[in-house]
Amino acid sequence: MDFASLSTQLLVGLSRAMILFIVCAGLSFILGVLRVPNIAHGSLYMIGAFAAYSIFTHLGSSSSGFWLALILAPLVVALVSLVAERALFCHLYQREHLMLLLFTFALMLILDDLVKITWGPEYCSVLAPNILRGSVSMFGASLPRYNLFLLIVGPLVAIFLWLFVNKTKIGKISRAAAVDREMVGAVGINVSWVFAAAFVIGCFLAGLGGALVAPTVSICLGMDHDIIIEAFLIVTIGGLGNIWGALVGSLIFGVTHSFGVLLWPQFAIVFPYAAVVIVLLLRPRGLLKSVW
Amino acid sequence: MLRVEAVEKSFDDFKAVNGANLVVGKGELVAVIGPNGAGKTTLFNLITGQLKPDEGRITFKGEDIGGLPPYEICKKGIARSFQIVNIFPRLTVFENVQVAVLSQQRKSSELLHPAHNIAVEETEVILESVGLSGKALEVAGSLSHGDQKILEIAIALGNEPELLILDEPTAGMSPEETSATMELIKRLADTRGLTILFCEHDMEVVFSVAQSIMVMHQGRTLVQAEPQEVRRNKEVQEAYLGGE
Amino acid sequence: MFRGITEKRLLWFLAIIFIVLLIFPSILPRFYTYIIALIFVTSLLAMSLNLVVGYGGMFQFHHGVFYGVGAYTVALMLTKTSLPVWVGFVAGPVMATVTGFLIGWFCVRLTRxxxxxLQISLGSLIWAIAFRWYTLTGGDDGIHGVPMPALLSSQNNSYYFILVILTICLMAMYLIVKSPFGRTLQAIRDNPQRCEAVGINVRRHQLKAIVIATFFAGVAGVLFVVLERSVFPDLLFWVLSLEVFIMCLLGGWFTFAGPILGAAIIVSLRTFVGIYTEYWTLVLGVILILLIFFLPEGVMGYFLGKFRPLAKEVAHRSE
Structure with a gap:
């Protein structure tokens, strides 16, 4: 194992971690405010990828098509989630927790089949724009440009999210709702709309993750299952509802997985799980402070 | 029997209990009083293990019990009721008490004998003594608030405790219910030889029943003494009685 | 042993059902016998889950793993080793129980x-391993044509075998639910904090419940192999687990027999809806949403609720 393949693999792991982070940040955000692990999150990620594919091909598979897809696909996902939230989900906020959880599961089942109906079972792919194709040589290793691009996008999303949560009014309200929802209701803020906003923003991030991952994988049915399970693990080790925890968890997961690929490709998946088990043995409540 | 020495507990920056001292002798009926937020419930939670103390010692019959999990503390002979009704709402009244009796008899994990033949007599005796026999088969969640508070005490009795801790046993009760409940508590103390530690809002009740009163203010123990002496205490009058 | 728990009339009723079920294979077409046997297997799985969910109040979201582990264990033992058949039949539930203990040990330390x-994630690891370990498990294809002893070779005989084992398991579960252990478990479901305060080690009790439930899930896994003669990774997949969860919800999880009803409804729906459309999960999702909105206590719970005054009277008489 030489330095070049090691650093390439590290880059792949880190860029995978960025995708995971964006998805998990959305999951964690919803979890923090609504206290529901959104099981449909993976499906929304998948819809993001498929929507990016459709927009991309409609616009003649051009570079500008890619950029537009990157912006529009997450909005499509946000719209889907808004419809689901306002039509059904919002009527359940007063109910037992488990019902909310099961609703997101029902949503997953329905969305999965709708994706199958809309896009069919074929594999689809999206091409990255010209400037992001190929790779650059650095320190004797060849590093794929698109992965470098992801390394820039990930921290950008993290910064935006931080600004959003800490500096905007709605972010502050949703943070307060995570800690004390009675108080938010008491000061005259419509809690239902805070929840709706949180849900839609979280789902938007899932869609963004899906659109970003589109050029690096073949888009297919079933891509939702892998990501949601990984996302659950990451959020659990990161600390429920803690966005920075999601970042740390994603990094651990992405990097251990990519080194697993080097060491034992067939069972690479075992490595991040082992890391998770170790983390949970040492800190059963996650690495960073959970919001609740 | 129970001794609490200089116990402290804080949540983030807030010191909920800041130097509490308490002595409960065998067979005594001891009350803890203090305004809302004085740390009474927190103190009880520290004694029965729902919370772990940051500082200080809690000993029961000479044994250090500070920081043990609640189920260990219960097995040492301390049972409690809660301020906010804390029962098993989907079980019947009978089953509510039986769960505690089974635990006391170390039979909670028994698998092969039907539960409805076990610990029946003990459970019925307890229900009889608190006056809930007539409602034994009702689902606990459907009882009136007053009955649920009584059921709280009955569950605690199921553990055959030496020390019974009652957190505002009459909270939310009507005046008639309150005096009936206090009668019940006094009777239990006499007939079962129980040591009882309780906290209570109603001053009249406290001063008529308790043999010793501990006054808490802002997480701190002001004084623990006999009722007459507490009444005369200057500090207490300023901090608490004077305020009403 | 059961006297006093149940009314005599109910026992007669159950005996008649049992006899009817015994006659079924000789009067029904092969396909229906198969579906009923599949309902039995799935019922056992759903019932075992309900021990943890309905009685224990834990969010056991990946129960299918233990079913799959039981099935894979017996399939592997029968195809890859020459040990006697019964060893495989015992090993299935045992392995499921061991897995249940390991995963449960992590899970009970955490809030709901x-x-x-965590359970979905850890269970998925087992799925991923079964999926990728091609040389051992056959990967995506699974293992087919698991040899069965001559006694179980015909479908009718497997039907009887499954029925008998199911009956034994149901009796055992009924005893467990009615035992002090089961009663304490329900108390934990209602109020874990209070249970700690009456001297119950809640985590240990929950872990025991998980171990017991996973044992029965493992038995269900073995029965699945007896019926199907094959295993595949879908048995371990988390969507199956959630489907079983829906069965409990649909039938009514605060009732003992509810999950059987739920399993019967879901299995038959899947079979017959599957004839007309390939979008079964869409149908399942819609069913789940309808349940959440209109029948949160399940079908059985709904009817018991409607007739609660009556049920209470019956309880009075039997005490």
């Missing part, structure tokens, strides 16, 4: 949502 998420 953590519990659910």
């Amino acid at each position: 949502l953590y519990f659910a998420m």
Whole structure:
């Protein structure tokens, strides 16, 4: 194992971690405010990828098509989630927790089949724009440009999210709702709309993750299952509802997985799980402070 | 029997209990009083293990019990009721008490004998003594608030405790219910030889029943003494009685 | 042993059902016998889950793993080793129980949502391993044509075998639910904090419940192999687990027999809806949403609720 393949693999792991982070940040955000692990999150990620594919091909598979897809696909996902939230989900906020959880599961089942109906079972792919194709040589290793691009996008999303949560009014309200929802209701803020906003923003991030991952994988049915399970693990080790925890968890997961690929490709998946088990043995409540 | 020495507990920056001292002798009926937020419930939670103390010692019959999990503390002979009704709402009244009796008899994990033949007599005796026999088969969640508070005490009795801790046993009760409940508590103390530690809002009740009163203010123990002496205490009058 | 728990009339009723079920294979077409046997297997799985969910109040979201582990264990033992058949039949539930203990040990330390998420994740690891370990498990294809002893070779005989084992398991579960252990478990479901305060080690009790439930899930896994003669990774997949969860919800999880009803409804729906459309999960999702909105206590719970005054009277008489 030489330095070049090691650093390439590290880059792949880190860029995978960025995708995971964006998805998990959305999951964690919803979890923090609504206290529901959104099981449909993976499906929304998948819809993001498929929507990016459709927009991309409609616009003649051009570079500008890619950029537009990157912006529009997450909005499509946000719209889907808004419809689901306002039509059904919002009527359940007063109910037992488990019902909310099961609703997101029902949503997953329905969305999965709708994706199958809309896009069919074929594999689809999206091409990255010209400037992001190929790779650059650095320190004797060849590093794929698109992965470098992801390394820039990930921290950008993290910064935006931080600004959003800490500096905007709605972010502050949703943070307060995570800690004390009675108080938010008491000061005259419509809690239902805070929840709706949180849900839609979280789902938007899932869609963004899906659109970003589109050029690096073949888009297919079933891509939702892998990501949601990984996302659950990451959020659990990161600390429920803690966005920075999601970042740390994603990094651990992405990097251990990519080194697993080097060491034992067939069972690479075992490595991040082992890391998770170790983390949970040492800190059963996650690495960073959970919001609740 | 129970001794609490200089116990402290804080949540983030807030010191909920800041130097509490308490002595409960065998067979005594001891009350803890203090305004809302004085740390009474927190103190009880520290004694029965729902919370772990940051500082200080809690000993029961000479044994250090500070920081043990609640189920260990219960097995040492301390049972409690809660301020906010804390029962098993989907079980019947009978089953509510039986769960505690089974635990006391170390039979909670028994698998092969039907539960409805076990610990029946003990459970019925307890229900009889608190006056809930007539409602034994009702689902606990459907009882009136007053009955649920009584059921709280009955569950605690199921553990055959030496020390019974009652957190505002009459909270939310009507005046008639309150005096009936206090009668019940006094009777239990006499007939079962129980040591009882309780906290209570109603001053009249406290001063008529308790043999010793501990006054808490802002997480701190002001004084623990006999009722007459507490009444005369200057500090207490300023901090608490004077305020009403 | 059962006297006093149940009314005599109910026992007669159950005996008649049992006899009817015994006659079924000789009067029904092969396909229906198969579906009924599949309902039996799935019922056992759903019932075992309900021990943890309905009685224990834990969010056991990946129960299918233990079913799959039981099935894979017996399939592997029968195809890859020459040990006697009964060893395989015992090994299935035992392996499921061991897995249940390991995963449960991690999960019971966590609060409910953590519990659910961690269990889905850890269970998926087992799925991923079964999926990728091609040389051992056959990967995506699974293992087919698991040899069965001559006694179980015909479908009718497997039907009887499954029925008998199911009956034994149901009796055992009924005893467990009615035992002090089961009663304490329900108390934990209602109020874990209070249970700690009456001297119950809640975590240990929950772990025991998980271990017991996973044992029965493992038995269900063995029965699945007896019926199907094959295993495949879908048995371990978390969507199956959630489907079983829906069965409990649909039938009514605060009732003992509810999950059987739920399993019967879901299995038959899947079979007959599957004839007309390939979008079964869409149908399942819609069913789940309808349940959440209109029948949160399940079908059985709904009817018991409607007739509660009556049920209470019956309870009075039997005490």
